[in-house]
Amino acid sequence: xxxxxxxxxxxxxxxxxxxxxYLLSDPYRPGEHAIYMPEAGGIWTLQPNTIxxxxxxxxxxxxxxxxxxxxxxxxxxxxxxxxxxHVDIDQEDNLYGGGLNWTLDPDDAEMVWYDTPxxxxxxxxxxxxxxxxxxxxxSLTECARCTIGKTPxxxxxxxxxxxxxxxxxxxxxxxxxxxxxxxxxxLNTFNNWIINEELA
Numbered sequence: 443x444x445x446x447x448x449x450x451x452x453x454x455x456x457x458x459x460x461x462x463x464y465l466l467s468d469p470y471r472p473g474e475h476a477i478y479m480p481e482a483g484g485i486w487t488l489q490p491n492t493i494x495x496x497x498x499x500x501x502x503x504x505x506x507x508x509x510x511x512x513x514x515x516x517x518x519x520x521x522x523x524x525x526x527x528h529v530d531i532d533q534e535d536n537l538y539g540g541g542l543n544w545t546l547d548p549d550d551a552e553m554v555w556y557d558t559p560x561x562x563x564x565x566x567x568x569x570x571x572x573x574x575x576x577x578x579x580x581s582l583t584e585c586a587r588c589t590i591g592k593t594p595x596x597x598x599x600x601x602x603x604x605x606x607x608x609x610x611x612x613x614x615x616x617x618x619x620x621x622x623x624x625x626x627x628x629l630n631t632f633n634n635w636i637i638n639e640e641l642a
Contacts, residue, residue: 446598528574
C-alpha cells in the first residue's frame with residue numbers, strides 16, 4: 443500500500459466568511475446539504491463561492507489548472523469516535539479517490555486508513571451529497587495514519603478511512619475538484635506541489 447496522503451505547498455483557501463459562525467448560526471440553510479448532531483459533530487457541503495474568495499477560486503484555475511467543485515466541512519467534537527470507516531462514492535456509486543484537506547485550527551486528531559476488506563460494506567447516506575460504503579472498525583486492518591493539521595494535504599478517500607479524535611474540537615475543510623475523480627488524478631495534477639514525495 444502506497445502512502446495515502448501527501449503534504450503540499452498549496453496555500454489554504456482564502457475564506458470570505460467566518461465559517462464556524464456561518465454554519466452553527468443556521469446549520470440547515472435551504473439549498474445546502476448538511477447533517478448536524480450537536481453532541482457529535484456535523485458535515486456540510488458548500489458551494490465554492492459561498493466559502494472561498496473569488497480571487498482564490500480563480501487562482502486555483504490559473505495555477506493548478508483545476509476548478510473547485512465543492513467544499514465539504516467536517517466538524518467533530520473532542521473524543522467523539524465514529525464506529526466505522528468508509529470509502530467515498532459519487533452519485534453513480536463509483537469510488538471517489540481524493541480531496542485536499544486542512545483544518546482551521548491546530549489539529550490533535552489523526553486520519554486513519556485501512557486495507558479494503560473482502561467483506562461487503564454497508565451503504566450509508568448522511569446527506570444528499572455525502573454517500574459512503576462503510577465497515578465496522580473492529581473488522582479492519584490499519585495501514586496508515588496522519589495528523590492533517592493546517593497544511594493542505596492530499597488525502598486518499600477510495601480506501602476505508604476515519605478519524606481518531608483527541609481533545610481538540612476539529613473543523614476540517616475538504617476541497618473536491620471538477621475533473622478529478624481518482625487518487626492518481628489528484629497525485630498527477632498536484633505533483634509539482636507535493637512536498638513529501640519520498641513517502642509515496
